Amino acid sequence: MEVQERVFDVDEFWRFVCLPENADKRFELINGEIIEMPKPGEEHGYLAGVIFHYFLLFDPKRNLGIPTVDTGYYSLDDRSTVLGPDVAFRRTDGATPPQKKWAPTMPDLAVEIKSPSNTLADLRQKAAIYLRRETQLVWIVIPDRKGVEVCRLDANGQIQTEFFGSDGSLSGESVLPGFELALSTLFS
Secondary structure, three states, X not given: OEOOOOOOOHHHHHHHHOOHHHOOOEEEEEOOEEEEEOOOOHHHHHHHHHHHHHHHHHOOOOOOEEEEEOOOEEEOOEEEEEEOOOEEEEEOOOOOOOOOOOEOOOOXXXXXXXXXXXXXXXXXXXXXXXXXXXXXXXXXXXXXXXXXXXXXXXXXXXXEEEEEEOOOEEEOOOOOOOOEEEHHHOOO
16 A cells, blocks of 8 residues: 655655554555555464574574564665565674664565465565565565465576475575575474
């Protein structure tokens, strides 16, 4: 649902979401337009929690980076877009503390979970936004299909997707080397 028609930047958007009347609402900023996001359902929250939990277990000392849930990220090259992946992982040097506001970089791995309120086409468009702004890996979790679509850029800058069903597993690839998540964990 579009909330405003004027074009916002990161700073104006921060002020907007901090207004008292927006305290219990979720928003994203895409190309300067504020988009209100419905609160997710229980299945969505459960899946996000499980993925976040496994990120924490994999890197308990946070030497590789910072896992987050529903956190805003933006690229310094594009101050008109702030995305809030359901779960994300941002690589750091191990000493960088989490930001008080939105992270002024895109996550290295973004996880979007399909809800009844969005379409797979919507999520694929969002995956393209992440990947074109330096995110290396996007997982689109599709509960109805009991699987995950993995999106990444190929050597030519084209988006490649690969679907993994409930009998497969996800790899952290170069973002989280050695990380594996059996999808049976999500879709048992």
